[in-house]
Amino acid sequence: MTEAHDGGQLPGQISLSGQSPIRPSAELAPVAEPEERDLEAALRPKTLDDFVGQERVRKQLALVLAASKIRGRSADHVLMSGPPGLGKTTLAMIIASEMNAPLRISSGPAIQHAGDLAAILSSLTEGEVLFLDEIHRMSRPAEEMLYMAMEDFRVDIIVGKGAGATAIPLELPPFTLVGATTRAGLLPGPLRDRFGFTGHLEFYSVAELELVLRRSAGMMDLKLTSAGFSEIAGRSRGTPRIANRLLRRVRDWALVHGVETIDARTASSALDMYEVDARGLDRLDRSVLEALVNKFNGGPVGLSTLAIAVGEEPETVETVAEPFLVREGLLGRTPRGRIAMPAAWVHLGLRMPANAVAAAMLPYNDDELDG
Ligand SMILES: Nc1ncnc2c1ncn2[C@@H]1O[C@H](COP(=O)(O)OP(=O)(O)OP(=O)(O)O)[C@@H](O)[C@H]1O
Numbered sequence: 001m002t003e004a005h006d007g008g009q010l011p012g013q014i015s016l017s018g019q020s021p022i023r024p025s026a027e028l029a030p031v032a033e034p035e036e037r038d039l040e041a042a043l044r045p046k047t048l049d050d051f052v053g054q055e056r057v058r059k060q061l062a063l064v065l066a067a068s069k070i071r072g073r074s075a076d077h078v079l080m081s082g083p084p085g086l087g088k089t090t091l092a093m094i095i096a097s098e099m100n101a102p103l104r105i106s107s108g109p110a111i112q113h114a115g116d117l118a119a120i121l122s123s124l125t126e127g128e129v130l131f132l133d134e135i136h137r138m139s140r141p142a143e144e145m146l147y148m149a150m151e152d153f154r155v156d157i158i159v160g161k162g163a164g165a166t167a168i169p170l171e172l173p174p175f176t177l178v179g180a181t182t183r184a185g186l187l188p189g190p191l192r193d194r195f196g197f198t199g200h201l202e203f204y205s206v207a208e209l210e211l212v213l214r215r216s217a218g219m220m221d222l223k224l225t226s227a228g229f230s231e232i233a234g235r236s237r238g239t240p241r242i243a244n245r246l247l248r249r250v251r252d253w254a255l256v257h258g259v260e261t262i263d264a265r266t267a268s269s270a271l272d273m274y275e276v277d278a279r280g281l282d283r284l285d286r287s288v289l290e291a292l293v294n295k296f297n298g299g300p301v302g303l304s305t306l307a308i309a310v311g312e313e314p315e316t317v318e319t320v321a322e323p324f325l326v327r328e329g330l331l332g333r334t335p336r337g338r339i340a341m342p343a344a345w346v347h348l349g350l351r352m353p354a355n356a357v358a359a360a361m362l363p364y365n366d367d368e369l370d371g
């Protein structure tokens with residue numbers, strides 16, 4: 001346990017204080033903490049064969065790469081889209097290594113001026129892979145320069161200002177742009193159209209996450225039973241980043257408790273302590289469901305009322321808790337407010353009363369409740 005702790009908090013302390021706000025748990029955040037980067041880099045698969053799951057994207061990408069090798073040209077530009085932690089950066093690195101090409105890494109937010117991009121583009125070597133993370137956050141002028149670079153391998157460098165400004169055309173060596181975005185919908189059409197191939201990454205199945213975990217456990221020299229792997233996989237919200245993080249937390253627990261082979265009971269004791277439940281819900285997710293079910297008989301109830309009931313800001317409930325609850329079919333959003341889906345009652349170990357089903361169908365005055 002020489003590595004940095006996530007956020008430096010001891011989860012036990014949070015729950016003991018009793019009145020701390022219900023914060024979303026760091027264990028289940030889909031986005032990586034800065035101190036997590038090195039740990040992640042160590043676990044990244046290096047080849048397409050090593051990359052687990054995403055069968056469709058993997059096959060399509062393999063074809064694009066194989067074809068470009070046969071043609072002896074740099075591969076088409078590739079766009080990777082999908083939620084955080086599913087493997088976009090990993091695939092970008094794999095593309096470079098499969099093409100035996102050097103990799104240059106930058107990101108949308110780092111390119112604020114067209115000049116920033118011109119500097120990168122003009123220093124590319126033939127066949128190089130340029131990875132632009134968060135490509136939807138690039139500035140407009142840089143984006144327009146990128147259009148031309150992608151299509152014609154050429155940029156116009158503007159020298160001087162105002163009436164005296166001249167554009168000096170600059171030829172670029174053929175390169176492969178790999179863009180990554182969590183928000184494909186925010187990409188302007190002309191940019192999207194210039195990618196030869198777009199891979200949409202999907203959430204992983206539990207079986208796929210088990211494979212991710214087996215691979216990671218092997219690299220970390222950990223022993224787990226099959227049931228131990230599936231226990232962790234089931235709580236990982238379809239996201240390899242979260243699976244690897246939970247594996248590290250379980251490893252810590254096993255280390256401290258002197259457990260050598262991690263079975264389902266060890267994994268579940270460890271993750272219960274971090275308040276990650278059997279379905280990957282954290283404390284905030286659960287209190288939203290519990291309020292909905294216990295205080296409002298399953299709803300419908302307005303967002304602001306629900307937020308008050310759990311002592312949170314409506315925005316936190318809406319952006320942090322709801323997307324996963326909706327995806328899991330535990331919570332429904334209706335024009336009349338939020339409702340608990342039948343699976344919510346099951347998950348909380350309760351029976352859905354008949355009138356809760358009926359209540360979800362009744363006209364309901366949301367404003368009156370909220371006021
Ligand atoms: N298919 C996979 N097989 C094995 N490990 C994976 C896979 N996908 C992702 N991982 C692991 O999950 C972690 C996060 O992956 P990655 O950084 O590629 O996600 P990302 O999509 O780029 O996320 P973000 O949107 O936050 O940048 C890495 O440590 C990587 O090793």
Ligand SMILES: [Mg+2]
Nearest residue numbers: 088089133180
């Ligand atoms: Mg990434």
